[in-house]
Amino acid sequence: MPEVNYKVGLIGKLDMLKFKNMPKVRNAAIDASPSTPLKGIEPTNEKAKAHHPKQIEFVIDDILQNGPDAKTVILKKKDGERLPLFRAGQYISVDVPIGTTHTTRSYSICSSPALAREGIYHITVKRDDAGFVSPYIQDNWKKGDTVITSGPQGHLYYEPIRDAKKVVALAGGSGITPFMGMAYAIRDGYEDFDLTVIFGSRTEDAIVYRKELDEVCAACDKVHVVHVLSDEEKEGFEYGFISADLIRKYAGNGEFSIFMCGPQAMYNYLDGEIAKLGLRQKFVRRELFGAIKDPWNQPGYPEEIRGRTFNLHVVQCGKEYDIPASADESLMVACERAGLVVPSRCRSGECGWCHSKLLSGDVFIPEKTDGRRAADLDYGYIHICSSFPASDVAIDVPAKPVDTQ
Numbered sequence: 001m002p003e004v005n006y007k008v009g010l011i012g013k014l015d016m017l018k019f020k021n022m023p024k025v026r027n028a029a030i031d032a033s034p035s036t037p038l039k040g041i042e043p044t045n046e047k048a049k050a051h052h053p054k055q056i057e058f059v060i061d062d063i064l065q066n067g068p069d070a071k072t073v074i075l076k077k078k079d080g081e082r083l084p085l086f087r088a089g090q091y092i093s094v095d096v097p098i099g100t101t102h103t104t105r106s107y108s109i110c111s112s113p114a115l116a117r118e119g120i121y122h123i124t125v126k127r128d129d130a131g132f133v134s135p136y137i138q139d140n141w142k143k144g145d146t147v148i149t150s151g152p153q154g155h156l157y158y159e160p161i162r163d164a165k166k167v168v169a170l171a172g173g174s175g176i177t178p179f180m181g182m183a184y185a186i187r188d189g190y191e192d193f194d195l196t197v198i199f200g201s202r203t204e205d206a207i208v209y210r211k212e213l214d215e216v217c218a219a220c221d222k223v224h225v226v227h228v229l230s231d232e233e234k235e236g237f238e239y240g241f242i243s244a245d246l247i248r249k250y251a252g253n254g255e256f257s258i259f260m261c262g263p264q265a266m267y268n269y270l271d272g273e274i275a276k277l278g279l280r281q282k283f284v285r286r287e288l289f290g291a292i293k294d295p296w297n298q299p300g301y302p303e304e305i306r307g308r309t310f311n312l313h314v315v316q317c318g319k320e321y322d323i324p325a326s327a328d329e330s331l332m333v334a335c336e337r338a339g340l341v342v343p344s345r346c347r348s349g350e351c352g353w354c355h356s357k358l359l360s361g362d363v364f365i366p367e368k369t370d371g372r373r374a375a376d377l378d379y380g381y382i383h384i385c386s387s388f389p390a391s392d393v394a395i396d397v398p399a400k401p402v403d404t405q
């Protein structure tokens with residue numbers, strides 16, 4: 001290896017000296033500062049809070065039918081102020097109290113970031129989404145109701161230093177919603193990339209956002225849509241399922257990223273098709289939205305626990321509870337069924353919001369939704385939204401943080 005001689009000039013030497021002295025200067029500043037807490041909130045902290053609220057209070061401004069089984073809910077910030085800007089593709093987690101149960105569900109913000117300036121987000125709720133929350137919302141929410149949500153969350157957004165300039169978005173059913181937000185953001189100048197949406201629906205009538213997608217495509221030559229129908233062969237539509245060949249056909253030449261959003265069955269199928277494309281790992285990204293519904297089909301699931309119910313001992317803010325927990329459902333669902341209010345956002349193991357200390361017992365965590373950080377592993381923390389009991393279990397769960405904006 002050739003020897004390299006680095007020459008450091010006077011300015012460089014002064015910089016190095018400054019850098020070396022930094023801890024001394026910082027410690028002196030800490031020693032000189034008063035030990036009493038700050039009286040007010042610093043303006044910069046106020047600004048940060050406005051951009052990253054823990055909770056937002058909305059009023060339902062309107063509910064619009066969107067296709068045969070989806071409704072778009074127009075949420076307006078209760079105090080009429082502007083909302084935090086979001087990265088197109090992000091979601092909000094909606095609080096849904098149902099009887100004695102308190103649960104949450106994530107919905108992508110499917111409106112333009114431009115509307116956030118007017119205090120408005122749109123979400124779309126499809127009746128056949130897995131679970132009972134979406135049907136509940138469809139049947140019970142009405143204009144004028146108050147809705148509490150998290151601030152914008154999630155990582156399925158375009159990042160120029162990571163993603164290719166061209167994105168092929170694979171959407172199934174209500175999985176179109178993050179890409180609707182991206183399409184609007186590109187049209188309105190908030191994002192700059194080329195988006196081709198390959199959108200799978202059962203039939204032509206079942207397509208949500210058809211008119212809106214056509215309008216954006218007509219207004220903006222960076223957005224393209226290909227409809228794929230699985231149950232109907234019709235002129236002007238692709239027929240069947242989204243495949244590697246179909247992706248190649250519409251991705252064209254050059255590098256591209258794949259973003260995916262849809263039901264778990266779609267991912268299970270598409271994983272094999274995408275593998276055929278030989279893309280680099282960083283170019284394949286997906287939104288999960290919810291725990292794995294069939295843990296018994298995941299590698300490593302201890303088959304002998306299937307269908308069994310264990311005791312879940314929960315410690316929360318000095319109180320203790322013993323509740324039943326099915327091996328087929330996450331610990332978070334067990335808590336919610338028992339009426340406990342626990343922190344939750346992504347519900348898919350990714351965000352870390354629900355991280356809780358595992359005090360004793362065994363849990364099964366599917367590899368696909370194991371979003372624990374190294375520190376979680378070192379200190380025995382789990383994400384209860386993606387952990388399934390494999391024996392009697394005891395956990396220490398934090399309270400749900402409340403800081404409504």
Ligand code: FES
Nearest residue numbers: 345347352354385
């Ligand atoms: S709610 Fe996000 S990791 Fe559990």
